Amino acid sequence: MSARMLHPFWVATWVWLLAVAVGATFVPLTVDSGFLPEGALGAAVVLAAGASARAVRGSRTIVTTVEGVVAVCWLTFAYGGGTGLAGVIPTPATLERAQAIGAATYTHAQRYAAPVPDLDSLTATLATLVVVLALVIDVLAVELRWTPSLGLVVLAVMMIPATLLAGDVRPGVFVIGAAAYAGLLVVTRHDDARSWGPQVPGVGVGSADPLDTAVAHLRGAIPAIGIGLGAIAVALVVPLLAPAASQDLFSGGGDGSGSGNGSGLANPILDMRRNLRGQSNDVMVTVQAEPGTPAPRYLRLATLQTVGERGWSLGDRVGAGQQLGDDLPAIPGLNPGVRTSTLRYAAAVAPGFDSFWLPHIYAPTALRVDDPEGIEINRSMLDITRTGRLGSFAGETYGFDAQIVRPTESELRIAPASTLTMSAFVELPAATPDVVQERAEEVTAGATNDFDRVEALQRWFRRDGGFEYSLEAGSGSGMETIESFLTDDRVGYCEQFATAMAMMARSLGIPARVSIGFLAGEPGRAPRSWQFRGTDMHAWPEIYFAGIGWVGFEPTPGGNGYTPPQFAAGTTEEEAVPSPTAAPTARATESPAGSEARGDSTSASDESGGTRSWRPLVLVLAALTLIGLVVPGTVRGVRRRGRSARHDDPAAAVEDAWAEVRDTAADFGIGWTEGASPRSATAPLRTRLADDASAVDDLDTLVSAVELLRYAPAYEPEDLSAVVGRLRTAMAATASRRRRVAAWALPRSVLVPVDRRTTAQEDQVLTLQE
Amino acid sequence: MTTTPRREPAAPPGPDQSEELVVAAQRLVDNIGTVIVGKTDVVRTAVVVLLAGGHLLLEDVPGVGKTMLSKALARSIDGSMRRIQFTPDLLPSDVTGTSVWDPATRTFEFREGAVFGNVVVGDEINRASPKTQSALLECMEERQVTVDGTSYPLQDPFMVVATQNPLEMEGTYPLPEAQRDRFMARVAMGYPSAEAEAAMLREHGGSDPLADLLPVTDVKQVADLVATVRTIYVAPAVEEYAVAIATATRTSARVRLGASPRATLHLVRAARARAALERRPYVLPDDVATLAPSVLTHRLLLSPDAVVAGWQAHDVVREILAEVRVPEPGR
Structure with a gap:
């Protein structure tokens, strides 16, 4: 095959790279990044077809048609669910299916904030996006030679995840995307240079020396490479100058390093991860206790029921909710004989905290909100949500009553084995590493009842197992993470501690779940009020005891002195008013490095909650404007100097x-x-x-x-x-x-x-x- | 068949000489300009055609100075000038000459026709019958006359300046395509501007302007000039440009018959002459573009659609000039 015939494939490679890089910016939006390889494959198929058509000198119409047809066939084949003729030719049924996929994706996106849990429709939609992007980029850059304006398209698409994630863009993906775009510029510039590009000595009419041509192309590419590097540098450096955003881009590197401002809590575990790692100091919730009521602790947002191969999730909750009426659902598993106390709080969600989950303390028995429309309470979990279309709880002011169980240890020890209705809470995925059960049995050897077993597990995590708290460790609760957490590393944060303990309990047949919320706040300005910040976010396991219900445990080490049942502990007098030492220590559990940073911004954080969510967007826009203003002038200057030199x-x-x-x-x-x-x-x-x-x-x-x-x-x-x-x-x-x-x-x-x-x-x- | 040897073209003159020649050419332009007031472009084109060794076709309505221009051009050169008034009954032999019986020598003797002159003014050429018109064909291209198997070379330099009225005028025979193609350029005189017309009344109102016109150059100098013009350098890019223009006339949808290769040749030759007249030893694309309308329009036959749409050959050439890119060898 001649070089001329190979050239279209070379160009297509760059187009493909750019499309995949742009598609990769959507990865943080979802829990599952499976769409990317699928989309990349589809894009490769489409581009290969286009490049082949180009290699045999097909006209613009032919190439575009071939690519479009191949794209449609590919999408029908991959996501048509067998509705296409011969699997690839779309039929009316395929169109209906496409509509259904679109609708499902829309609903899904409405329901959950990023990162969005798995959904086949979402994968299909995002993979389609990658394929369509490849097609659009190819037509714009190669057929129409609009590579410069293509930058706008790429930018616009990249802005979608950047906006949704409030600036939580991965620098790596950006660099790859920018490099691919620069490469595409260089490659298409070569094409232009053949006809009208700037001439370089020795490459005149009749000069066919390939070396000269290569040198000419290289020289022609120097400004493009320079601009590309400059733009990338500007994009990376400018955010550093802004204190609020500095850690967002650089602290994590992986997913979940955003500021947490304005982000929703539809998928609470992932948001918690982000808030903890981002060390968000924004006040998210303020809770005011009535006189005589202890400090609020373990302010819960939501509870995770299901554990899958990729970790813990909310699970299937369809039909499990009931609209907020006069009475809240009964507390599951609680028998009348158990001692409880009812506490009353008033609370306010900060305007910048776009939570779809209403913060409360388990178990809620009454809820006072201005507008109960659309608020749903889960009958099993008792967590409170509002359907996405009606908006989040940001800025909501409300009151709630919480009934806290205060069982004695003996009550817990004699609790009968869980009933069959709890079977959903002992399920573990097939891929659960053996080490979970092995360790659990090893640690609980000798314990005669569930409570002792659970306590043994908690002790092992907190003291005997040699675990270490660190936010720098790998994130998530996937099987691999848990396996390495339990075997080699033994380094993690509340998410790993909570999920690992819950899984170990489940492996022993003890019903367990994981709750997400805030550990403990610090006193606010108003009397008897407490402020909960992003750094206070926490995860803890809850264990089910028949007749008593769900009881929280605290496996995360950090010397905060909590012992089960900690809900009861909150009612004792000495902890009713948080001591000056208790709060920082508790916080140190979550954020060993966060204490100092908090003090500085306490006063400012109240108002900034609402405005800060715009800051990353504004910064991105400012950086783009700066690039837009600097790059053309710089290119011009480089050209001028190149000519005079x-x-x-x-x-x-x-x-x-x-x-x-x-x-x-x-x-x-x-x-x-x-x-x-x-x-x-x-x-x-x-x-x-x-x-x-x-x-x-x-x-x-x-x-x-x-x-x-x-x-x-x-x-x-x-x-x-x-x-x-x-x-x-x-x-x-x-x-x-x-x-x-x-x-x-x-x-x-x-x-x-x-x-x-x-x-x-x-x-x-x-x-x-x- | 016998052939009388023709005079060989003059050797290219040296730089000093060529400067002198350019001055002479300019004098020629100025001299004609005293008669044809305010028509510098037309006069220059006429001189360009002379220096390029071509023939000129002047086409316009009666009374705008076609004959005056051709006579002035002829008179400015100190050479022989012949004038043929073409009429429907003009015979070919009137143009070329004929053999007549000389009783004294008892032989046929060749009597030269009107075409034997340095500058031959063919007035109202389209009034003659096609037969007579075509008698000019051989003269113009071959620069010789063949009568009774004997070829007689014409004078050197030799230039036909023909005038004609637009075809729609009464009593005219359209010039055949083959003959039109032999004219290097066609220029339209156009009406003079108001000032030029007033000046003409003042200066020539009472006298024959041609009577005062004196020759400013001679046959020898014109021949040298023509030789000099042939030495003007034409860059490959300029040749490409001329070819591109000619090709464009052949591929244009508005044109039924495009420019012939001879037209391309004429275009480049005329461009050389124009460059020489501007004291440039090389041809610019501007020379080609400037002369293209004069050189090309009379050779194009527009398609019926274009004619119906009101297009004229001149518009087509303008369009082509706007579309054809000038080759830039440096890029």
């Missing part, structure tokens, strides 16, 4: 002088007839400079030098740099101030390709010819 070949220097004057004319909006002879081309400029006799002379010098070089039998080129300099000055003098600023900041010669720059009217050309 090239004096080794006098002939090329003349052409460079010509090109420089041409570009300057374009910058100042002076007409230039592209494709006409040197005299005709400069006619509008001559008219513009008519008042300046010396400038006209300089123009004549330049024109005649170009004419001699191009059309005379022999010519001794002269140094034109001074002439060009004077002409630039003269041209600037004829332009308005606004025009001069525009020429400097947004030079037209950079933004508009040279063969589309024609502004002189046909009449002007002909007038000159006659």
Whole structure:
């Protein structure tokens, strides 16, 4: 296969890379990134078909049609669910299915904030996005040669996840995307260079030396590479200058390093991860206790029921909710004989905390909200949510009563084995590592009842197992993470401790679940009020004891002194008012490094909750604006310097002088007839400079030098740099101030390709010819 | 068949000499300009055609100075000038010459026709019958006359300046395509501007302007000039440009018959002459573009659709010039 036939595949590779990189920015939006390989495969198929059509010199229409048909066939094949004719040709049923997928994705996206849990429809939609992106990029960049404007498309698409994640963009993906875009620019620039690109010495008409051509291409690519690196550098450096965003881009590197501002809590475990790692200091919830009521602790948002191969999730909750009415559901498993106490709190969710889960303390027995419309309480978990369409609880003020069980240890020890209804809470995925059960049995050896077993597990995590608390450890509750957490590393944070303990309990047949919420707040400004921040987020396991219900445990080490049942502990007098030492210690459990940072921003964080969520977006926009303002001018400067520096070949220097004057004319909006002879081309400029006799002379010098070089039998080129300099000055003098600023900041010669720059009217050309 | 040897073209003159020649050409332009007021472009084109060794067709309505221009051009050169008034009854032999019986020598003797002159002014050429018109064909291209198997070379330099009225005028025979193709350029005089017309009244109101016109150059110098023009350098890019223009006339949907290869040849030759007249030893694309309308329009036959749409050959050439890109060898 010849090089000419291979070239389309080379270009397609860059297109593919760019499409995949843009698609990869959507990965943090979902729990499952399976869409990316699927989309990448589809894009590869489509692009390969297009490149093949191009290799056999298919016309633009043919190539685009081939790509479109292949894309549709591929999508039908991959996601049509067998509705297509022969699997690939779409039928009306396929269209219905596509609609259903779209609708399901929409509902899903409405229900959950990013990162969104698994859903086949979502995978299909995002994979389709990648395929369509590849198609669009290919058509724009290769067929229409609009690579520069393509940047806008890419930018717009990349803005979607950036906005949804509140700036939580992975730098790696951005760098790959930018590199792919720069590569595509270089590759398509090569195509242009064959016809109208800037000429490099030795690559004239009739010069077919491939080495020369390669050198020319390399030289031509230098500005593109420079700009690319500059833009990437600006994008990475600018956020550093903004204190609020600095850690967002750099602290994590992996997923879940966002600020947590404005992000929803539809999938609470992932958001907790983000808040903890992002060390978010924003006040998210404020709780005020009635006199005589202990400090609120273990403020719960939601409870995770199901554990899958990728970790814990909310599980299937369809039909398990009931609308908020007069009575809340009964507390599951609680027998009348158990001692309880009822506490009453008033609470407010910060405006910046876009939670779809209402913070409360287990178990809620009454809820006082202004507008109960759409609020749903889960009958099994008793966690409170509101359907996505009606908005989050951000800014909500409400009150709730919580009934706290205060069983004695003996009551717990004699609790009978769980009833069959709890079978859902002992399920473990098939892929659960053996180490979970092995360790659980090892640790609980000798214990005679469930409570002792659970306590043994808790002790093992907190003290005997040699576990270490660190936010730097790997995140998640997937099987691999848990396996390494239990065997080698033994380093993690509350998520691993809570989920590992819950899984070990389940492996022993003890019903367990994981709750997500806030551990303990710090006293607020109002009396008897407590503020809960992002760094206070926490996960803890809850164990079910028949007759008593769900009891929380605390496996996460950190010396906060909690012992089960900690819900009861909250009612004792000495802890009713948080001691000055207790709160920081408790917080240290979650964020060993966070204590100092908190103190600084306490006063400011209240108001900033609402406004901060815009900051990443504003920063991204500001950075883009900066790039938009800096890059064209820089390119222009680089071009100018490149031209004035090239004096080794006098002939090329003349052409460079010509090109420089041409570009300057374009910058100042002076007409230039592209494709006409040197005299005709400069006619509008001559008219513009008519008042300046010396400038006209300089123009004549330049024109005649170009004419001699191009059309005379022999010519001794002269140094034109001074002439060009004077002409630039003269041209600037004829332009308005606004025009001069525009020429400097947004030079037209950079933004508009040279063969589309024609502004002189046909009449002007002909007038000159006659 | 016998052939009388023709005079060989003059050797290319040296640089000093060529400067002198350019001055002479300019004098020629200025001299004609005293008669044809305000028509510098037309006069220059006429001189360009002379220097390029071509023939000129002047086409316009009666009374705008076609004959005046051709006579002025002829008079400005100190050479032989012949004038043929073409009429429907003009015979081919009137143009070329004929053999007549000389009783004294008892042989047929060749009597030269009107075509034997340095500048031959063919007035109202389209009033003659096609037969007579075609008698000019051989003369113009071959620069010789063949009568009774004997070829007689014409003068050197030799230039036919024909005038004609637009075809729609009464009593005209359209010039055959083959013959039109032999004219290097066709120019339309156009009406003079108001000032030029007033000046003409003032200066020539009472006298024959041609009577005062004196020759400013001679046959020898014109021949040298023609030789000089042949030395003008044409860059490959300019050749490409001329070819591209000619090709565009052949592929244009508005044109039924495009420019012939001879037209391309004429275009480049004329461009050389124009460059020489501007003291340039090389041809610019501007030379080609400037002369293309004069050189090409009379050779194009527009398609019926274009004619119905009101297009004229001149518009088509303008369109082509606007579309064809000038090759830039440096890029």
